[in-house]
Amino acid sequence: MSDAIRRELPKVYEPAAVEKRIYALWQDGGYFGARPFAKNEDGSARKPFTIVIPPPNVTGQLHMGHALDETWQDVLIRFKRMQGFETLWVPGTDHAGIATQIKLEEHLRKTEGLTRYDLGREKFVERVWEWKREYGSRIVEQLKSLGSSCDWSRERFTMDEGLSRAVREVFVRLYEKGLIYKGNRIINWCPMCRTALSDAEVEYSEKLGHLWHIRYPVKDSDEYLVVATTRPETMLGDTAVAVNPEDKRYSHLIGKTVILPLVGRELPIIADEYVDMEFGTGCVKITPCHDPNDFEVGKRHGLEEVLVLDEKAVVNENGGVYQGLERYEARKKIVEDLEKGGYLVKVEDHNHNVGECYRCGNTVEPITSDQWFVKMKPLAGPAVEIVKSGKIKFVPERFTKNYINWMEGTRDWCISRQLWWGHRIPAFYCDDCGHMHVSREDITECEKCGSVNIRQDEDVLDTWFSSALWPFSTLGWPDRTDDLDYFFPTDVLVTGYDIIGFWVSRMIFSSVEHMGKEPFHTVLIHGLVRDAQGRKMSKSLGNGIDPMEVIEYYGADALRMALLIGNSPGNDMRFSDEKIESMRNFANKLWNASRYVLMNLSIDEIKLPETLRPEDKWILSRYNELVGEVTSNMEKYEIGLAAQKLYEFLWETYCDWYIELTKQRLYSGGDDKRNAEKVLAYVLAGTLKLLHPFMPFITEEIWQSLPGEKTALIVAKWPEYDCSLDFADIEGDVESVMSAIRLIRNRRAEMNVPPSKKASVQLLTEKREIFESMMDSFCRLAYASEVVFLDSPPAELRGYTTAATDDTRIFIPMSQLVDAQKEIERLERELARAEKDLQAVSRKLQNEGFLTKAPAEVVASEREKEKSIISVIEKIKENLEALR
């Protein structure tokens, strides 16, 4: 098989043909599956490494944000798997309450002209399940085509049986501890979704509105107060007017009443610190049922609560003649009537922040309503502590502050939603005696009066209530399972900074509360993927790039690399065609380098040869350094850096230099050829391992063609830094030859000499030995027809072009191309440049402070540098002298 592939490897890498086959190979091999309490071959316990996926919406489609998120996770999982950890990546999907419900409602409206109310709750929910069955696998398939090595046997859904049990258990526990309560409080209400929202689900955007100034006459007086409002319709629910207690302008009126225009209700004038004397007139109308601050004021002063809007934001029976008007119609009518009645003082343009539903985008109304809440204070404290203690680390570190601010500032969490799709609240009401049961099991009979007139609470829970439990509910909690014992706490959570409040914080306090432990030790935060212009990718802008199309056209590996390379945690990135193309090119480069090596391979086992030539030692040494650096980068989550180093090593070090340096040997045959093959294959194999977490498909495909290997690359052992491959002492020698080659190429390029025109090269060098041992390669790469070693410079330098490194003077006779005068000028420029460099170094070395305070190795390296520059300068000078 491997011979066949070797011969048939196409010239251009074709990802589509490879990826499906390779993914099947991994799945059939069972490499994704994790076993609790697994043992190593020697019988020792294997360490677990666990990631739970941020569950995408079950009916959603993969977008670039997911692609980035999943790729980072897969890189970590594959890296740890190769390092010998028992890795578990738990996949799954979220029922996404509002999002999914809205999606289906839209679908129903478009295709059948029905609303959810036409169907009724039971039928509607059944339709959502059907929808889920139909589309739920789509995103899972998309994850697979990215290469995600999840343990699919453990796939979970937030509404499957086990997770629903966890949700119910948590609800009941918190209720029994008094940490969940039901109350009539002010909440954010979306009139389109007709549900309550949590604070986190409201997004604010600045909009130009108006500030209406309205006159409220003081009862039995000629005086009046002027209040300002951005929402005149809420005046129907006013139950007081407040002023600041320090405000001398109004102190005489405190305790009196005003008459509410259009309504006629008498409102007390109260004093409250909340009022800012500087803003507007210093008088505030108080509407406890429709403004969160007013609600607090109302509680402090025992004010009447008048709710004037219903669940569709239509004025209700408390709105008198305005009943039945939608909120904006009511606003218009009320403003007209105020004007007619002479109550309207003025109207100003006013920029203010309007809260919008994060799912449907409509303006939310603050209204009082019966809802369920999680009491946050007792939960937030320990959740802050566990982060401060260092048991959970954010990467990058700055997001710690972000988290702590969120946690400390958070108010009670409104968890009830007036939706149909979700976990129904396990509260049961007795219609006869009014008793409420909160129970783990469904109730059919009232525990208090025995009545069977029992109904369950209509509301469902906030989607995030179930995702908050994800790290342990997916492992079997509330049962005590092997998975839970072995894999929990999980290790790294990978997610975007945009859901720290929604999700990360809630997982942390939930885990601390119910598991008594942190859910993970590291939160790896990434930024958003933006388009080439830096805009957020969104459906409405139509600027989203579909990762599936990218995969189809360029391959999953190219997509992954494009998302990884040069990206650093917490920072947004731009995604562009150029980037993906350059990564496709990189994949192709790897492909062709491998194809070349495989074509030339006659060995049947990858093993280093007994004797190594200098360039072999050089590449092994460089490779070995790479192993150390990449491993250390990975451990510090510097994935983008690691990717970049691999890119450079493979392309520049391995392909552009090592492959070129060994070509002559491969053509020559014999032991020398076989030794070169061995080193080429060894380094290629090692690089494939290092690259595998980043580009799993192409590396596995190539790996399968390598001789002698039995196991799949996905479970190959991650390379370790190897002291026996450290040939630092010889690196300098090889670099000397490389420097000479570069200079010669440079000289030729400047004179536009084509590679086909070879020239004689004469060397006066301190390192004759290394040049001699690399003679064939040197000639090839320096386009030399012959190399002559000199003991002294040529007597006459006219007609030569020259160059110098710190150990070698190079003379190339090119009489027809070299103008002696121009050559002199060029050398003078070079000399000037070198002398400038020398000055900089010498200045440092003459600085007393530098010599005494800088680390010895830094001083030593500066001395080396000085010596080297001096040596180059001397040689340039000699060349110049000879020319003049």
Add this chain to the structure above:
RNA sequence: GGAGGCAUAGCUCAGCUGGGAGAGCACCUGCCCCACACGCAGGGGGUCACAGGUUCAAGUCCUGUUGUCUCCACCA
């Protein structure tokens, strides 16, 4: 109002614990050299936003300024 990010080559961005200013793309020159034109060789191009400070040494640490983006809070 509070917090934070970013400001480095024409564009997009790396630069980890202070000591060489870098990559990709674009650009210029020359090359189809028996792995790759999705390529090879060579090259130009940067007061690392600005002003101070710490240090022998600062793109890298500290302070301030300007510009820009984001998150949180929300004053009617």
